[in-house]
Each structure stands twice: as structure tokens, then as C-alpha cells.
Amino acid sequence: MKASCPRLFEVEASRDGRLTGAEAARFQSHLAACAVCAREARALQAVAEALRSPTMVAEGDELHVRRERTRLLAAFDASLVPAPRSRAQLWFRSAAGVALVSLLGALVFALWSAPPAPSRAPGAAALTKAPEPVTIHADSSARWSRRVDAGLDQIVLESGALSIRVDHSVSERRLLVILPDGELEDIGTTFFVSAEAGHTTRVTVQEGSVVLRLHGLPPLALGAGAAWSPPPLPSTPPLSTPAPSTPPPSPLAPPTPPPAPARRIKPTSTATPAARPSTPAPDPAADFRAALSAFNSGDSARAADGFAAFLSRYPRDPRAEDAAYLRILALQREGSPATQQAARDYLGRYPRGFRRAEVEGLLR
Amino acid sequence: MISRGKEHAAERDALQSTDAELMRQLEAGQVGALGELYDRYRAPLRSFIARATGDAHDVDDLVHATFLAAAKSAQRYDGRASCRPWLIGIAAQLLRRRRRAVGRFATVLAALQGTLQPASDPRPALQARSDVERALAALSEPKRITLLMAEVEGLSCDEIARALEIPVGTVWTRLHAARRELRQAVDIEGAGTP
Numbered sequence A: 001m002k003a004s005c006p007r008l009f010e011v012e013a014s015r016d017g018r019l020t021g022a023e024a025a026r027f028q029s030h031l032a033a034c035a036v037c038a039r040e041a042r043a044l045q046a047v048a049e050a051l052r053s054p055t056m057v058a059e060g061d062e063l064h065v066r067r068e069r070t071r072l073l074a075a076f077d078a079s080l081v082p083a084p085r086s087r088a089q090l091w092f093r094s095a096a097g098v099a100l101v102s103l104l105g106a107l108v109f110a111l112w113s114a115p116p117a118p119s120r121a122p123g124a125a126a127l128t129k130a131p132e133p134v135t136i137h138a139d140s141s142a143r144w145s146r147r148v149d150a151g152l153d154q155i156v157l158e159s160g161a162l163s164i165r166v167d168h169s170v171s172e173r174r175l176l177v178i179l180p181d182g183e184l185e186d187i188g189t190t191f192f193v194s195a196e197a198g199h200t201t202r203v204t205v206q207e208g209s210v211v212l213r214l215h216g217l218p219p220l221a222l223g224a225g226a227a228w229s230p231p232p233l234p235s236t237p238p239l240s241t242p243a244p245s246t247p248p249p250s251p252l253a254p255p256t257p258p259p260a261p262a263r264r265i266k267p268t269s270t271a272t273p274a275a276r277p278s279t280p281a282p283d284p285a286a287d288f289r290a291a292l293s294a295f296n297s298g299d300s301a302r303a304a305d306g307f308a309a310f311l312s313r314y315p316r317d318p319r320a321e322d323a324a325y326l327r328i329l330a331l332q333r334e335g336s337p338a339t340q341q342a343a344r345d346y347l348g349r350y351p352r353g354f355r356r357a358e359v360e361g362l363l364r
Numbered sequence B: 001m002i003s004r005g006k007e008h009a010a011e012r013d014a015l016q017s018t019d020a021e022l023m024r025q026l027e028a029g030q031v032g033a034l035g036e037l038y039d040r041y042r043a044p045l046r047s048f049i050a051r052a053t054g055d056a057h058d059v060d061d062l063v064h065a066t067f068l069a070a071a072k073s074a075q076r077y078d079g080r081a082s083c084r085p086w087l088i089g090i091a092a093q094l095l096r097r098r099r100r101a102v103g104r105f106a107t108v109l110a111a112l113q114g115t116l117q118p119a120s121d122p123r124p125a126l127q128a129r130s131d132v133e134r135a136l137a138a139l140s141e142p143k144r145i146t147l148l149m150a151e152v153e154g155l156s157c158d159e160i161a162r163a164l165e166i167p168v169g170t171v172w173t174r175l176h177a178a179r180r181e182l183r184q185a186v187d188i189e190g191a192g193t194p
Helices: A009-015 A021-033 A035-052 A062-080 A087-112 A284-296 A300-313 A320-334 A338-349 A356-363 B002-015 B019-027 B031-053 B059-072 B084-113 B131-138 B141-152 B157-164 B168-192
Strands: A134-138 A143-148 A152-166 A174-179 A182-196 A199-214 A220-223
Touching (some): A009 B168, A035 B131, A035 B141, A062 B031, A062 B059, A284 A300, A284 B031, A300 A320, A320 A338, A320 A356, A320 B031, A338 A356, B019 B031, B031 B059, B031 B084, B031 B131, B031 B141, B084 B141, B084 B157, B131 B141, B131 B168, B141 B157, B141 B168, B157 B168
Parallel strands (some): A152 A174
Antiparallel strands (some): A143 A152, A182 A199, A199 A220
8 A cells, every 4th residue: 555645745836836935844844754755756856857858859950950040040130121012012102192192282271271371480490302212301400411322322410400211111222321420320210310519419219220330439229219319427428228308409518528439348358369379179159259249349340350250260150141241341330441342252152141132232 | 278278268258148138139130149049049949849849840930930039029038147938938938829820720620521630649750759758748738838848947837827828826737737647657658668
């Protein structure tokens, strides 16, 4: 006959955290003295250990894992970029837009036909209609200019405020706002930027994201809903948290940049992958992370060198395509003339790479 | 030599981003962060999904779906040191939805055929497995997932209840039934095999 204990059920209850502090303590005392409960506890533990033992689940070969990794990253990348609209969708949207504008026009006309001459409120923002796909609203005091090249749409803001909307589904041209003390790169789609007295005073992003690169500071990515304004203390680096209030643009004294460039993310090692002493077992993951860390901290020159070294040392690594693409971005940030060649190298090496469209856009 | 080795190890450790940092980078849309997470957790996640589904044909798709869902909800990451339990929770939710979808499809199919067939019989694929794996595969999927989350992944009953969106009492019940069935099956099969 099997021995039993009335508290046997508490073994499992204890294991699953169903016993509270005092109950658990009392049961532990009982467990130490009861052979039946102790045997049950060992049996449950044996079940757990059997489940944790290495399984015979088919893992797939290395090539399969690499293919799956690339497939995942491509899917993620595609999810970041809005899918291009079909002609039918564009036609339908255009027709709907025209109909809506006509309706609004008729409505406005009907409302304004009663007073003799509708007048705009003094000080209202002047509207500058730019050619599609970029729409720019400039305030009346804004001093700015625009230059459109083959692959680059460059807006130079000297002072005042601009509200910009970019429709990337229509054009793949890169948009860059040159600020008195840096630059702002649009990743899409709607944002506001202002500058006064030679300094950027505010950036807010309504949709998409932008990268703000101010002289002497690391690049700052701002997503939808985020805002940037100059820090109250000159030595404090900017934060990407939404600013609750807008500082008045003109009365502010121009914030002086910190004497030494402030970095939010500092790489913990100063050794570049290329400068490292040769080790018996190369570690591609560490080398990639070192280059990526430099990239994220704004040290574009070191990042470009690191990715180049990575590509030459591990051309078949699954991260090689990422490295090739990030190298292009690093060189571009540096304003290096090698950017174009790096882009051509990428397209030659990965003719069907998942960053192909963007890299081709850089070459146009 | 030893000090240099230690130096390299320390350097690697320092360069290794934490999961929380990777999640922040992922939230900002950095593809590299997702690659790093994939390298860290693909194997345990794939193992969990494969065992939970009885090594179904769409394990890789479920792994992908889990990472993509994690990337999409990166801003909701609670900042814990390891994101493995969080990924397991997402995978469990996906498995739950998949099971419901498969169940609905089976119901429709049965209505068309006039007879209700079981959704799948994993037994033929399990011949080469260990007794424990075979017994695990014989459990119902809800019990199997709950047991794996508790005993292999180390999630608490409360965490499992939140991930599966079920009462914690249901988690306890499933665990108890799963352990009982597993122990019975292993004992029976163990006695019957040479």
C-alpha cells in the first residue's frame, strides 16, 4: 500500500507559488520531515529537469539560419518603409483629393461671398507651395532657400520657422535641411523646424522621424510626437523627450555649444576593430558591435573604418550586408567622397539587397 | 597572455548591448538591433515554438512573426534585463491565436465533410524522440505551452496568465493536469520500452 500524506497537494502548490510567505515557510518545515512529500517534490523536479534537457528539435543548418535571418531583417525593413501605392490607389486618392478640394472651395466661396472682400488676418503665415512631393509652409519672417538636385532636395534655413511635409511614396529623393548650426535629415514625413540668431531653436515631428545633426553633438533621432529644443544649460546635451513648452525664439540668447563635443553614448573601448591586436579566434560579433557602437555614438569616421574592416575580414558573415549599408551611411554623414563608391560596391555585392532602393537613390 | 585574454573578454562584455538597449534601438527602427536579438534568442525561441507545436511545419514563420511582433511593440518593453521571457510570452500569444484559427478552419472543414476530424496527429513524427518528448507532444497544446513556459522558461504563474490572457487558476489547473499526464505517460512508456 502506497504511503500518503494529507499535505501532498501542497508540494505542487509550493512549486507554483500558490503558498504565501507563512504557509510556504510552514510547508518547508513539513517537507524536511515528511518522506512522502519529499518524494513527490523530487518527482516534480525530475519532470522539470527532463523537460529542460537538450531536445532533438531540428535546428537547420547554418545556411538555413542565415537565410532566415536575412528574411526577417528584410521583412522588418519593409515594415519601416510604407509600401508604394499602386497606380489605381494613387488615381483614386488624387480623384478623392480633387473632389474634396472642390467641395471645400465651393463651401468657402459660399461663406465668403456675403462679405465684400475677405481679408487674411495680419501676421498669418505665408504659404509657399513647393512642387510635389515636398510641401513647405514658411512663416512670414523665415529666411530660407531651396536647391533640388538629382538625388538631393536641400533646404537652407537661415532663420524663422518652416513646417515641412514629405511624401516619400512619390519620390525617393533625400531631403536635407541645412541649419545654421547643423543639419536635419528627414526620414519622413511631417515636421517643423525653426532657427534664430545662428542656432536651431526647435524641432517637432508630427509623423515619421528625422535625424538632427548639430555641430559637435551626436546625431539625434526624433520620432513622431517628439520635440527638441535647446537645453537650458549650454553643457547639457539635448534630449529626445517631448518638450512641454516652446521657448520664445527671438528673445533667447543663442545657446552656446559646449566647449567639448558632448556625447550621449560613449564607446567603452577606444580600439578600432582594425587596430586591435590579432587574436587567434576572430570575433565577428564583437567587431560588428564595435563598429555599430561607433556609428550610434556619432563617430562616423571610426564606424566607416570599422565596417570596412569587418567587410574585408568577414565577407561571408550574415551581418556583412548590414555592415556594407551602414558603412555607406557613415561615409555619407562624414561627407566623404567615398560614399558613391561604397554605394556602388554595395549594389555590386548585393544586387538584390534589401537596402537596394535606398542605395540606388543615393547614386541618382 | 591571461591578462590580455581577460582584457578582450572585458572589452567584448562592454561592447555587448543589454537587451533593454537593443529594444530602445529597435524602437528607433534600427535593423541591426533586431539582428542582434535574433542571434541571441533565435535558438531558445525556436526550440520553445517547435516543442509547443509538436515541430509543426511553420515553426520558422512563427519565429519570424514573434520577432516582428516584438519589434512592433518594442516601446512597450518593460526594461527587464533579459527579453527572453517577454519573447516567449509573445510567441505564446501567437500560438494561441494560431490554434484558434486552425480550430475554426477544422470546424469549417468538418462541416463541409460532415465529420469532425482531429486537427493533426503528431505521433508519426515523434518516433525518434525521447519518451519525455513523446509524452510532451501527446499533451494538448494549451497544457504543453503552459508547462513549457513554467518549467523550461521559468515564467511565474502570474506571468503565464498575463501572456496567455487566462485566469491564474487556469494556469494552475493546466500545470497540474500536464504534470500528471506526463508522469503517467513516461512511467508507462518507460516500463514498456527495453
